[in-house]
Amino acid sequence: MSDELRNRYRALLRWYPTDYRTERGDEIVETYLDLAAPGQRRPHPSDVVDLIRGCVRAHLRARHSLGLADALPIAANLALMTATVLAALWLVLAERTTVPGDFLWHSPGPFVTLGAAAWIAWLLTPAAALLGFGRPAVALALLTTAALVPVATLTSYVRPPLFVLVPQIALGMVALAVPARRWSPVSGVGLAVTAATAGLAARSGVAKFYYTLLATLPYAGLCLAAVSVITAIVLGVRRDPRGWWAALILLGPVLLLATTHRSLAIDQQWSTWSLAPAATWWTGAATTAVVTAIAVAAVCATLWLRGWLVSYPAHGSPTRD
Numbered sequence: 001m002s003d004e005l006r007n008r009y010r011a012l013l014r015w016y017p018t019d020y021r022t023e024r025g026d027e028i029v030e031t032y033l034d035l036a037a038p039g040q041r042r043p044h045p046s047d048v049v050d051l052i053r054g055c056v057r058a059h060l061r062a063r064h065s066l067g068l069a070d071a072l073p074i075a076a077n078l079a080l081m082t083a084t085v086l087a088a089l090w091l092v093l094a095e096r097t098t099v100p101g102d103f104l105w106h107s108p109g110p111f112v113t114l115g116a117a118a119w120i121a122w123l124l125t126p127a128a129a130l131l132g133f134g135r136p137a138v139a140l141a142l143l144t145t146a147a148l149v150p151v152a153t154l155t156s157y158v159r160p161p162l163f164v165l166v167p168q169i170a171l172g173m174v175a176l177a178v179p180a181r182r183w184s185p186v187s188g189v190g191l192a193v194t195a196a197t198a199g200l201a202a203r204s205g206v207a208k209f210y211y212t213l214l215a216t217l218p219y220a221g222l223c224l225a226a227v228s229v230i231t232a233i234v235l236g237v238r239r240d241p242r243g244w245w246a247a248l249i250l251l252g253p254v255l256l257l258a259t260t261h262r263s264l265a266i267d268q269q270w271s272t273w274s275l276a277p278a279a280t281w282w283t284g285a286a287t288t289a290v291v292t293a294i295a296v297a298a299v300c301a302t303l304w305l306r307g308w309l310v311s312y313p314a315h316g317s318p319t320r321d
Contacts, residue, residue: 071249080175083168084125090164113158129179135178141172142175248302
């Protein structure tokens with residue numbers, strides 16, 4: 001095996017903690033070299049992903065924060081439940097609105113906007129998760145949601161507001177970590193809650209457009225935060241820290257949902273078919289950037305604090321007389 005491939009594997013290991021690399025670095029490199037194909041000169045992409053995943057877990061283990069990685073499936077299931085409930089709300093109410101005859105509007109088929117394609121994709125994800133195909137289904141729904149912006153720009157059709165799409169994408173990013181196993185109780189609950197939401201929305205009989213429904217987003221954020229905290233308390237009683245890590249992971253989506261209505265500063269005098277929100281695109285971008293920065297900083301600060309608390313006794317703590 002060439003020294004070039006060996007050096008490239010060693011270069012990937014430079015991101016690992018020093019102690020871990022010193023103890024197991026040679027063993028890891030030799031294992032990958034034994035599995036390499038004859039004449040291979042570069043690490044296989046799957047090996048790179050595996051090393052990156054191992055690097056993250058090694059750093060978390062060094063800070064006694066492996067609960068962060070272990071909490072991803074919990075956070076993903078809760079995010080998936082919220083995303084599908086919102087999709088049911090948007091599809092049943094916002095996409096059923098009748099466009100006035102004198103209003104210039106290009107509707108894609110029986111729906112008002114292109115958003116219907118994304119909402120249908122999201123509604124299929126809980127069932128796919130129950131069958132063990134949750135991650136591909138979430139990835140498809142996420143790509144469909146993100147594609148609405150360029151597709152609407154290139155066509156004459158209308159898309160949902162960015163203030164609806166951005167929280168949905170944030171929830172989808174977390175939901176990508178949904179477990180790959182065939183049965184998940186949370187996915188089953190999410191499917192039932194989604195069906196109940198769609199049924200209640202359909203029975204309301206009053207179709208509304210997106211801007212008149214945006215006030216529901218803070219309530220969705222509040223419900224997600226409440227469920228996260230309850231989950232954390234229940235797991236905490238069992239001395240399981242994953243619940244609090246899951247709540248921390250969901251902080252970004254919760255804040256995006258909670259701040260959407262406030263950042264829009266919706267005027268109560270708006271017409272149902274007003275196309276211009278009171279807030280500019282830059283207001284939404286700034287809100288998203290600030291919320292993302294807060295969520296990332298919260299995770300980084302928690303990791304640093306746990307690492308400091310673990311290493312503090314090793315450096316000596318104040319003694320009492």
